[in-house]
Amino acid sequence: MLDTSQTGAEVRLSGVEKTFGTNTVLSRLDLTIRSGEFLSIVGKSGCGKSTLLRLLTGLDQPTRGEVTVDGHAPADQRGEVRLMFQEPRLLPWASVIDNVAVGLPEGGTLANRRAQAEAALAEVQLPGKAQDWPASLSGGQRQRVALARALVSRPRLLALDEPLGALDALTRLVMQDLILQVKRDDGFTAILVTHDVAEAVALSDRVIVLDAGRVAKEVVIDLPHPRSKGHPRLAALEAEILDAIFAKGRD
Amino acid sequence: MTAVDPNFRVDTPPAGRPRMPRWRVRLSTWLPFLLPALILLGWEAGSHLGLISTQILPRPSAVLTKAWGLLLSGELLTHLGVSALRALTGLAIGGSLGFALGLANGLSERSAILTDTTVQMIRNIPILALIPLAIIWFGVGEVSRLFLVAISVFFPIYINTYHGVRNVDPQLIEMGRAYGMSRRTLFRRVSFPGALPSIFVGLRYALGLMWFVLVVAETLAAKAGLGYMAMQAREFMMLDVVVLSILLYALLGKLADMITRALEVRALAWNPAYARH
Ligand SMILES: Nc1ncnc2c1ncn2[C@@H]1O[C@H](COP(=O)(O)OP(=O)(O)O)[C@@H](O)[C@H]1O
Numbered sequence: 393m394l395d396t397s398q399t400g401a402e403v404r405l406s407g408v409e410k411t412f413g414t415n416t417v418l419s420r421l422d423l424t425i426r427s428g429e430f431l432s433i434v435g436k437s438g439c440g441k442s443t444l445l446r447l448l449t450g451l452d453q454p455t456r457g458e459v460t461v462d463g464h465a466p467a468d469q470r471g472e473v474r475l476m477f478q479e480p481r482l483l484p485w486a487s488v489i490d491n492v493a494v495g496l497p498e499g500g501t502l503a504n505r506r507a508q509a510e511a512a513l514a515e516v517q518l519p520g521k522a523q524d525w526p527a528s529l530s531g532g533q534r535q536r537v538a539l540a541r542a543l544v545s546r547p548r549l550l551a552l553d554e555p556l557g558a559l560d561a562l563t564r565l566v567m568q569d570l571i572l573q574v575k576r577d578d579g580f581t582a583i584l585v586t587h588d589v590a591e592a593v594a595l596s597d598r599v600i601v602l603d604a605g606r607v608a609k610e611v612v613i614d615l616p617h618p619r620s621k622g623h624p625r626l627a628a629l630e631a632e633i634l635d636a637i638f639a640k641g642r643d
Numbered sequence: 644m645t646a647v648d649p650n651f652r653v654d655t656p657p658a659g660r661p662r663m664p665r666w667r668v669r670l671s672t673w674l675p676f677l678l679p680a681l682i683l684l685g686w687e688a689g690s691h692l693g694l695i696s697t698q699i700l701p702r703p704s705a706v707l708t709k710a711w712g713l714l715l716s717g718e719l720l721t722h723l724g725v726s727a728l729r730a731l732t733g734l735a736i737g738g739s740l741g742f743a744l745g746l747a748n749g750l751s752e753r754s755a756i757l758t759d760t761t762v763q764m765i766r767n768i769p770i771l772a773l774i775p776l777a778i779i780w781f782g783v784g785e786v787s788r789l790f791l792v793a794i795s796v797f798f799p800i801y802i803n804t805y806h807g808v809r810n811v812d813p814q815l816i817e818m819g820r821a822y823g824m825s826r827r828t829l830f831r832r833v834s835f836p837g838a839l840p841s842i843f844v845g846l847r848y849a850l851g852l853m854w855f856v857l858v859v860a861e862t863l864a865a866k867a868g869l870g871y872m873a874m875q876a877r878e879f880m881m882l883d884v885v886v887l888s889i890l891l892y893a894l895l896g897k898l899a900d901m902i903t904r905a906l907e908v909r910a911l912a913w914n915p916a917y918a919r920h
């Protein structure tokens with residue numbers, strides 16, 4: 393729908409270090425994410441994936457080094473950088489449509505906000521639920537609302553922190569397709585943290601393995617979409633990434 | 644504090660719950676009043692059969708007749724009005740102070756460190772032990788009574804507001820921050836609605852205490868009010884009026900509870916635990 397190269401943000405990390413007390417979580421990390429790229433980050437639990445996303449979205453500051461989104465500090469980008477969590481984190485006391493509107497920057501007319509929220513809900517294919525309470529939705533539907541909330545401000549960078557981790561396998565596949573579709577339509581830069589290597593390989597242009605605060609491996613997935621699940625090249629890349637994750641664990 | 648998890652996960656929609664047939668709705672509305680009605684009937688019958696001496700307990704019909712008489716003379720409404728006004732004024736003063744401090748301490752760590760321990764210490768004093776102090780400070784007048792009511796409602800509202808704000812799901816707070824909510828918006832859209840179920844728990848608890856303290860305050864020294872009416876009646880051995888005033892307290896308490904419940908159902912409609920059955 394839109395030209396990817398124009399709407400996706402470029403992200404740069406240079407010499408990024410993050411420590412909590414004496415615990416060094418990220419050490420001298422250098423990484424460039426192209427405009428419109430779909431990057432996946434995999435790695436063992438506690439290796440600093442969420443911390444990295446928090447730095448990218450301006451929720452936290454690096455101890456040393458610099459993070460920029462299109463040359464600016466990420467916190468400066470009003471609505472242009474969005475984070476989706478593993479949990480839907482919907483306001484239980486707000487209707488679905490109001491939850492989506494949370495993603496809009498403050499201001500603007502009510503009618504305009506409504507229209508934008510409706511459009512985002514249509515984009516995640518959740519019709520007829522605008523006035524429902526989140527409590528009445530299924531887990532997959534809630535995560536769709538969370539995705540609509542992240543998309544409604546038309547972000548140029550979308551960070552996803554294990555967004556499908558809590559869903560059942562079937563719903564997860566459907567949601568993967570949905571993420572690919574909105575990515576193609578909106579053209580944002582996507583950074584996905586996942587513990588599912590098959591998911592990383594199926595969705596992204598590039599996968600990095602994070603270990604001990606550094607990029608331990610980088611794999612480019614140069615296959616066009618749609619990718620068939622059983623493709624031998626995908627299986628080979630998946631095995632290569634899994635090896636990288638566990639090889640580091642042995643030493 | 645509250646039994647309601649703000650992060651509840653219920654997969655069946657409350658709206659999808661099958662509606663009860665009309666006659667069952669009507670039955671479930673009236674069924675709770677069956678037992679009180681039976682007790683009154685038994686009491687009346689027992690009284691007529693001479694099983695219950697009217698010297699100990701007047702007949703319900705006698706109480707009702709007396710109530711009618713007092714209603715016509717305007718006396719009943721005067722006392723009721725005075726009591727209700729006292730209760731509401733005390734609730735407004737103590738409740739809003741408790742609410743304000745609860746919010747302040749829930750939102751600001753510094754404010755909590757500064758004041759919470761003090762409040763918790765004062766909370767452990769039985770309120771009725773403050774009566775002599777209140778009388779010395781404010782005399783045996785309206786101010787004393789309001790002081791006692793206000794201080795009694797202050798604590799439950801303070802504690803439940805404080806804990807309500809404190810226990811709002813931190814993941815929702817983080818989401819609000821990540822989505823660029825200002826402090827004001829964060830409070831209005833996340834902290835306050837998240838604390839509301841707990842605040843209601845505090846309010847209902849406060850209402851109970853409010854009537855309790857009011858009775859004592861009115862029997863102490865007052866020139867009007869239900870408690871005063873009861874004390875006067877005791878002096879003249881008017882048993883029916885004594886019983887009437889007790890029943891009226893029960894009725895007022897029930898009324899306050901019903902209003903709170905109705906507010907709760909409206910304000911917490913999003914919460915399946917409060918959805919109207
Ligand atoms: N706010 C924090 N304070 C202290 N330690 C933290 C904080 N956030 C994360 N950590 C630590 O940083 C490490 C990486 O955490 P995280 O980024 O959540 O890992 P992952 O998402 O890869 O599982 C963990 O050891 C965790 O204990």
Ligand SMILES: [Mg+2]
Nearest residue numbers: 441442443553
């Ligand atoms: Mg994580």
